[in-house]
Structures are given as structure tokens and as C-alpha cells.
Amino acid sequence: MNGHNNTEQAILEAAESLFFEKGYKLATTTAIAARAGVTHAMLHYYFRTKEQIFLKVLDKNMNELFDMMHTVMSPELTFSEILVEVVNLNYTFLAGHSQLPGLLFEIAGTCPEMLTRYKERFREMLDVELRRHRDRFEREVKAGTISPIDPFQLVFMIVSMNLSTYLALPVMRNVFGMDEDRITAFIEERRGEIMRTLSARLFGNDFSERQTEKK
């Protein structure tokens, strides 16, 4: 009655984990039902279709994604703070949603209609929120405190660097045979390397050096 139905919740959780593991098309309703410990008819009773379940799961994750992005884009942050925030928060978010990017890539490639409902929010993100920082950004470029760079390229660079780390994990595990300890180490080394690279690109030096210089 209260929307926290046991079965419904079990189905949603099973669905989420399976969608993350197998992708949208390959996660079967039968398998979801089995993992949730109910007959597969139940999940048609509660959600009607597989697509409905997926949209519920997707929506939850997309809201978390947009929340994270809004935090990062917060107008209170200075540009330099944003840089650190973006990398760290985005990285932390990915640690808890390491399978989301892969799923989104699948959807974007095979059934982009399911992402249509988020197009407007994406656009707003880039057009409105990013533009809000653009002036300050370009002032810094003019003043010579950061190297010239197209803001869109910068955003793309940051996001793609972070994503790459997590997208590569299955390859690291299954092709290069890394164990979980090595994986953890890799993720941290990579975070440092991303910071150093971005810092070199924008400030022409190592960011940690820059931090200490400042005092």
C-alpha cells in the first residue's frame, strides 16, 4: 500500500543489478524474477513490461547523476575548486555507479528513445549551467592564469578520463588478469594521473606543486 512493497522492491533491486551486469537487452525478465525470488509473472503484474522496469531503474540512476552534476556545477565554487571537485566527485560517483556508463552507452547506441526524456536536462546542463561559468573561465584565460581551452573540450576531457578508468575495469580484470587489489591501486594511481594531466594542461605544472606554491 505504501509503495514499499516487498516484492516490488526485490524486483527493482534484482533488475538493477542484472541490467548493470548484462545490459538492457541481455537481462531477461525471467532471470530478474529468479534473482528476486519470485515467478516471472509477478514482474509483469507489478511493472507490466520489461521496459517499464528498466525506465524505473534508469530514472533512479539518472537522478543521482544529475544531482552529482548539479553539485559540481554549483555557482558558489570558483573555477579551480570546480576542477578539483569535478574530478573527485565525479570519480567518487563512478565508484558507486561503475556499471552505469556502460549501460548508458548501450542505450545511446541501440535505443536512444529511452534517453529522450533526459535530453532537455542534459542540454540545460551544458547551455545554462556551463555558460554560467564561461565568463569567469574566459577571464581567467585572458588573464593568463589558465591556458586557453574550449570549455566543451575541457568538460569532455574530464568526463572521458574519469569514465575510461571504470570502463576499462572489465578489460583489466578479464584480459590483463588484474586481481581486486591491483584494480583498487590502479584506480587510485589513475586518479592522480588525471589530476596531474589536467593540471599540466590548464596551469602548465603539477597541481600539487601549485597547491604548495600558493601558501
Add this chain to the structure above:
Amino acid sequence: MNGHNNTEQAILEAAESLFFEKGYKLATTTAIAARAGVTHAMLHYYFRTKEQIFLKVLDKNMNELFDMMHTVMSPELTFSEILVEVVNLNYTFLAGHSQLPGLLFEIAGTCPEMLTRYKERFREMLDVELRRHRDRFEREVKAGTISPIDPFQLVFMIVSMNLSTYLALPVMRNVFGMDEDRITAFIEERRGEIMRTLSARLFGNDFSERQTEKK
């Protein structure tokens, strides 16, 4: 008789394009047969199973991939040349194999056994070929001509930056609604940005500037 059987070739070509479009699991033998213009029984006659067809297609592409990597790793090239070569050649290769990375990610995640046969070659690539450059690389670091960086991190950075460009295309097209002209422009802008970023990380400045300085 000569291995250039018409039907066989048609099936292989249809299979390759469909595997690239839909991925391994979602490309059905029936659809492959339809695209090749033969009945689906034909492709069992020629290849026995779907997996066999896939392995044929995969093998062809992996050989091209390793050829490219060997060229890049060629011992005749100096480290600075390699940097330019790696980015450009790797980028060119991706232009002609833009769907291969996605397919490999799927396989690495869902049925890594199919990649086992290439593990040895990957390992040799990293252990032998990369090591061959390591000494020279570390001399340059010691001499201060390039910034200190872990060779593996560098390779990962280069490859992941290039891959990101192509992996993002479906998102750019279907979510951000870029048309093909915009896509082409994006790919070129991105190549420039990758060069500038790597150059800043390694040499502390813009690579094109460095090129002109040198004369």
C-alpha cells in the same frame, strides 16, 4: 575451392557489419543471413556455429589491431616520434574501426574466454615491446626532457583518450543530436586537444609550439 567463395565472403561481411552494429549477443544468425542474402542454414553449413563466424571476424580485426600496435612500437622511432605516431596512427586506425572498441568491451565483460587467445600477444606487447622503450624513456625523464610519468599510465592515457572520442560518438549523435558534419569537426578538435594535453603533461607546453621552437 580457393577460399574466396562468394557466399562465404558475403556471410563474413554481413556478420562483421552486424556484429559491429549490434554486438555479439544481439547480432542474430538469421539477421546475418538475411543481410548476406542467403538462407540462415547456409551460415551453419559454412561456419557450423555463430561463435565460429564471430571468431573469424574477431581474428581479422585483432590482427589489424596488433599490426597497428607493432608499427607504433617500432624500435626505429624515437620516443617523441612515437608520441605523435601513437596518437595519429591509433586515431586513424580507430577512424576505420570505430565500432571495434565497443565490441571488445562487450566481449571482455560478458565472455572473456573468447579473448584468451590474444592474452599472450597483449602481454608480449606490454612486457616486451613496451619494455624495449623503457630505458630510453627513463633516460629522458632523468635528463629532464620529459616529466616523470609511469609508462603504463602514459599508454593507458593515450589509448583511453583516443578511444573515448569514438566511444562517445553514439552519445554525441543520439543524445546531443550532432549531425555528421559536427561529428567530423568534433573528432578533429578532439585530436588537437589530445595532442595539446599530452604535450602539456610530458613537455610542459603546447606541442605545436615546441615543434616550431625546435627549428
Add this chain to the structure above:
DNA sequence: TTATTGTTTAACAGCATTGTTAAATCATTG
């Protein structure tokens, strides 16, 4: 108790998938 409502089960329909097989067709060679 009985009626009502919400939940669960089991069986089924319809379809798509991979792979098989027996027979038909085609090409080549003696």
C-alpha cells in the same frame, strides 16, 4: 462467515532464436 480486494501461481500462447537434416539443385569431371 462472506465478500472484496490485492497478490501469487501455474499453465499457456506466440514468437524468435540456434542449429539440424533430408532432399533438391548445381557444377565438375570422367
Add this chain to the structure above:
DNA sequence: CAATGATTTAACAATGCTGTTAAACAATAA
């Protein structure tokens, strides 16, 4: 031409998938 082998077809088997439905079950309220 005839016969041998390679190729192609059409029909079929077996399985798994999504989604439906009628009936069983449980909880609750009259």
C-alpha cells in the same frame, strides 16, 4: 551423358524469451 561431390533450400526440432490469463490464495472489512 552420368555420376560424384559441393552447395542450397525448406522444413523442422528444441529452447528461451516476453507477456497473458484463469484460477488459487491471503488479508481484510462488512
